[in-house]
Amino acid sequence: MKLFFHLGRYFILIKRVFSKPEKLSVYVRQIVHEIDNIGISSLPIIAIISFFMGGVITIQSAFGFTSPLVPLYAVGYTARESMLLEFSPTIVCLILAGKIGSNIASEIGSMRITEQIDALEIMGINSAGYLILPKILAGVFIMPFLIALSMFLGIFGGYVMGIATGACSSYEYIFGIQAFFEPWKLYYSFTKVITFAFLITSISSYFGYYTQGGALEVGKSSTAAVVYSSILILIFNFLLTQLFLT
Amino acid sequence: MIEIKNISKSFGDRKVIDDVSFTFEQGKTNLIIGESGSGKTTIMKLMVGLHEIDCGEILYDGQNFPTLGVKEKQEVRKKIGMLFQGGALFDSQTLEENVRFPLDMFTDMTKEEKLDRVNFCLDKVQLTNRNNLYPGELSGGMKKRAALARAIANNPQYLFCDEPNSGLDPKTSIVIDNLIQSLTKEFNITTVVITHDMNSVVEIGEKILYIYKGKPWWTGNSQDILKTTNPELVDFVFASGFMKEVFNAVNKK
Known part of the structure; x- marks a missing residue:
């Protein structure tokens, strides 16, 4: 029963979030602020993780492909497919759910317990729209760019590590990342990213918005936001994969 | 009313x-x-x-x-303007941005007009030239005064x-x-x-x-409250020793 309560309340909140803004210029300013908050501040962690993960995937692939029947360019091919299909769109989004999700939930939760949200309501402002809509729009806008960067850095990391460790040659790796490329897979990946961006920002906002109590509850909301965002990312990852790849 | x-x-x-x-x-x-x-x-x-x-x-x-x-x-x-118990100032905004917020949302004032209004309100609550401070940098009393400035910004x-x-x-x-x-x-x-x-x-x-x-x-x-005989109100108002002395002084007159 609690599931239906939360689902109902979530959709009611989403309806309020997407109602007409009081003043568009203020919302646009907030969106730009959130793009910086959500996107730009996540660049370093995404760059580091993607680069090293690309490298590790390349070394592991080269280590596994011992049969002479498997060409060495398969290392580059595997790195590309892993980064494009799963690591960047799903695993990086799970990492972002931790970083962005906890940030959003704790920010809105703190505003709730210090009566800042009440202050917005009393001013006659739709607090859900003002606080949450810019986060959702900023997330949906900026996360595809972050993931594109992650894909590039992962493949580049694989190249650098592959050459440095002697796992494959430059020619084989570059041939591998170009081999059997199907552009529609990018469409699949970015559909996942946009879906996950919406889930992370809206679910985290939901848990923050309905925080009750004090600092301890803000922490609990933050944890719940990360846990539920992650679970829903995994469920939607399965659903979208089933939808696109079968 | x-x-x-x-x-x-x-x-x-x-x-x-x-x-x-x-x-x-x-x-x-x-x-x-x-x-x-x-x-x-x-x-x-x-x-x-x-x-x-x-x-x-x-x-x-x-x-x-x-x-x-x-x-x-x-x-x-x-x-409506409201002063909350804890101030409820927006932590991520400076005093100027806090006071300007209702003006940004509900008026078509120019930047200069808004700044004039913000300075007028901050002046009223004796926080002149504190525009760029964040709520975290203020004392309890200053927070209350800043919140009061925000509450009156839009002429409630x-x-x-x-x-x-x-x-x-x-x-x-x-x-x-x-x-x-x-x-x-x-x-x-x-x-x-x-x-x-x-x-x-x-x-x-x-x-x-x-x-x-x-x-x-x-x-x-x-x-009237100092002369009240309502027992619950007397208990409430004259709970402290100081107020009891005030009560006695008033009654002697």
Whole structure:
């Protein structure tokens, strides 16, 4: 029963979030602020993780492909497919759910317990729209760019590590990342990213918005936001994969 | 003017507000007083629509607020300024941005006009040239004053103050009280102050409603309250030794 309560309340909140803004210029300013908050501040962690993960995937692939029947360019091919299909769109989004999700939930939760949200309501402002809509729009806008960067850095990391460790040659790796490329897979990946961006920002906002109590509850909301965002990312990852790849 | 008529509110089985009626007059500092947990803040939250009433009427210059639609409620709320107990300033914004916020949202003023208004409001609460400070850099009293500046930025017709003196030293409390009273007079605002600070009651209480266990127990002004014989109110007002001495001095006269 609690599931239906939360689902109902979530959709009611989403309806309020997407109602007409009081003043568009203020919302646009907030969106730009959130793009910086959500996107730009996540660049370093995404760059580091993607680069090293690309490298590790390349070394592991080269280590596994011992049969002479498997060409060495398969290392580059595997790195590309892993980064494009799963690591960047799903695993990086799970990492972002931790970083962005906890940030959003704790920010809105703190505003709730210090009566800042009440202050917005009393001013006659739709607090859900003002606080949450810019986060959702900023997330949906900026996360595809972050993931594109992650894909590039992962493949580049694989190249650098592959050459440095002697796992494959430059020619084989570059041939591998170009081999059997199907552009529609990018469409699949970015559909996942946009879906996950919406889930992370809206679910985290939901848990923050309905925080009750004090600092301890803000922490609990933050944890719940990360846990539920992650679970829903995994469920939607399965659903979208089933939808696109079968 | 704000009138509340026969309002009641229960949370579950517990009735916290029981048939309260009162008129908060324009240009006067109207006080709601009572012990902690007596229902003062609940009345204020009902009045501004943060809680819904079970029955009764809340009339803002004749408009019954609880029965209004979402848009009409927002229009009434634009005329309300509220000072929260903790200030409720937006942490991520400077003082200037905090005070400018209602102007950004609801007016078509130019940047210069907004800045002039912000400086005027900050000046009124004695925070001149503190525009670029963040709430985290302010003392408790300064936060309250900054919140008051934000509350009056958009020329409110109704000003609500929830325990404006809580956590402040007596000197700063007097500064806040005087500010509220002078703003009320200067801009002819209907001001509602919740307090259990007896100094405030005596200093600025032009019209007072005493709430006891969720019920309206006594009404009067700051002069009447010192002569009251209502046993519950006497217990509340003269709980401290200092106030007992005041009581004795008044009665000797």
